[in-house]
Amino acid sequence: MDAATWGLIVATFVACFVEMVEATTIVMAMGYTRSWKSALVGTFAALGALAVVTLAAGYALANWLPESALQLAIGGLLLIFGLQWLRKAILRSSGRKAVHDEDAIYREEVEAAKSAGESKGGLDLFAFMVSFKGVFLEGMEVVFIVLTFGLNANNIPAASLGAAAAVVIVLVIAIALRRPLSMINENLLKYGVGLLLASFGTYWAVEGIGIFRDGRESLNWPGHDLMILVLIAAWLVLSRIFVAALRKPAAPAPVGAPDIAVEVKK
């Protein structure tokens, strides 16, 4: 297996790992407080829907669009996702945005589950819908990442392998621990994924602009694929400069306040 394939597997693995941790938190909250059966039915229904979306979108993208249009469309999407993750990572690292905390999200979901009314019948609709929505929404980003990386590298199986490995590992950890996966430094992982998505997104979106010129040929970066490494380094340096420049001096915390602000928004 060559370096590019390993890079592809690692990128999709880390991206999928982050999203899976978030989805697992929601499903566990529903399972422990409402109904495991309904939460798991919602999860598998969402996974089925995601599989259909992946097949349909993958087929359409691979067969209907010229290569440069594909690069522009999915490179642009990847770039937007990546820069949004990078923006959040910069704001969190510089103390301007609350850090993401799976424990806090879990508590919030549990409160919502407890305050929702009892469901009648065999299936708890509240647990089903919350689990379905959580898994489907988090999974959609993974689907796009797997498709974009896989199609551009001409290796959907490798990209899918990275994502599937992340699903299995997160599930094994969750089943073993039986509690939210808050020990995982999700903020750091998101920073890493943000750097990868921003770099690959920049590379492909710029190449894809070639769709608008005569012959519809993609633009060619100097150094070709090696330029992706330069872009990763550039986004890393830029983000560190932003973190240093935007860092807020720590204000004295009020008595009884937690050490660090946390974010419960998914």
Added chain:
Amino acid sequence: MKFLKAFGQFWYDFIIGDDWKIAVAVVLALVVLFAAMTAKLFGDTGLTLLGGALIVVAFSISLAIDVRPKKR
């Protein structure tokens, strides 16, 4: 109608997310790159480097807008 609204909301949340400025920054950078390509200002090397630089600058501006001091 309700379905269409929910469908539109889903894609808005999915693509634009909680910060519309990033999406606008990316689109603007690519539009300027398109204009430079149409005007035949540079060859492929110049255009790709310009594109990378434009995206970096657009992202920096959107972040600067985010953290600017708020008027009281």
